[in-house]
Amino acid sequence: MPPIQFQLTPAEIEAVLLSLRIAGVAVAVALPFAFATALLLARGRFFGKTLLDGIVHLPLVLPPVALGFLLLVLLGTRAGLGAFLAENFGIRFVFHWSGAALASAILSFPFQVRAIRLVLEARDNGLDDAAATLGAGWWDRLVSITLPLALPGMIAGAVTAFAACLGEFGAIITFVSNIPGETQTLPLAIYSALQQPGGETAAMRLASLSIGLALVFMVVAQRLQRRAVR
């Protein structure tokens, strides 16, 4: 095996930057929904709560390829919702980096919900009621009490989800394909490298980079999580 060349090619740098962008957008877009869901699960008492809890956690056990396929069926531009969005709003997810972000957002959603719910349950011991008796309305309490208390959980959840997004493969390749510069993220670039003769060197380089990135984010997430619940 030839020595590993650590200098990244321009195409590889593009894949890394694309990965970071897709993960960033996925996490940012999912965050408000994750917060609302976590609030509902932590505080709400309603029929179907267990079912909602199950659905939220489904992406943890669902094969990503299956999700990618479902998204393709649902959002493909030939029919259904995908056709409707494309014709009326010009929104297209398939073969577009935003589709990769959507798939990543769904798959990393449970990480965000779990982390936020954990801090809400650990820290909100009737503080919301206390704020209400002091004259604060619903939105006021959300902004002045709930959000600041949930913030460490939101950060920890976002970092974990971001790291998980960087590793996403199956759903992206099934839903938006493997287009360099558009949907070819780091894992997909590794896969492509392996498809070419003599691509092991590039694959090894990219794999090492993936491991490094994942490790950094996981360590940060762990520390934030521990701080958040304390």
Add this chain to the structure above:
Amino acid sequence: MSLEIALKHRLGDFTLDAAFVAEGGVTALFGASGAGKSSIVAAVAGLLKPGHGRVVLNGRVLTDTDEKIFLPPQQRRAGLVFQEARLFPHMSVEKNLRYGWRRAPARADEKDVAHVIALLGLGKLLDRRPRTLSGGEKARVALGRALLASPEILLLDEPLASLDAPRRGEILPYLERLRDEAGVPMLYVSHQVDEVARLADHVVLLEKGRVALQGPPGETLPGLGGQGGILGAVLDAVSLGPREDGLTELAFDNGRLAVTVAAAPGTKLRVRLAADDILIARVQPKEISANNILRVTVVQVTVKGDIAEIALQAGDAWLLARITTASAQRLALAPGLPVFAIVKSVTVDS
């Protein structure tokens, strides 16, 4: 000020069915755990929606299930001090104190804020975070926070229950100062007779979700057990100044008492007598160490096995003495009989 409460609420096997009116000063809701005290407070604050009932504060309807009125907590102006303080952990003490103040429809001015801070001894704590405070300090901050929201009534849900006895003794004087100086009516929930005897102007006794008895502390509390044994009397007295022998003379409801505690003439004091510290004699004892011998009339004799509880009238006040049934029979105690009550010791609350 007036707070009218009429509630019917079911919680599992427990049914709350209580109605009473609280007027100015301190109204104590007293009863054992599970008597429904906290549910009543939660219903007044708007944190519990009763199955059926009405809550009216100063003519403002807060809850009326018949009319489908249920004001949310933030519109009630009922300050609530919780047992566990519930300070906001992400804010300094000062921000906690100003949380309700900032949101009050008519903010107290800075002079009043400074007054509350001084009254509760919070000056040195303002920059601290709640988690660095002791239990007693937390209780004081919670009191100040509720008070600065300018509530029309202050609801105190066992604010001292999570504190040990010395801490409780430390906070009680602050509560007395609040009662005397802040002028905010309070609904005070407690299961400690001594706390209630010290603070209350009016007592509502709850038993299993119902109002068993209500009235001034002197009429409702004797017979109940406290830290110093069974309470014999709660008397509101005024100091008449020192006597020739150095003791301080107190006047209460057409009666007199002498105590060792010095108090300037005109000082109002509340005194408590333990039922076991009251002896009964048919003839006036002479050459006896007790300082207080009161002329009283037997009102009622209640025999409870070996012990008899003798209700006595001294002036317009009530006393309860616990003596043996044998003694009661030997003295032939019966309603209407004039006797002498020998008071062995008196506890004075300032």
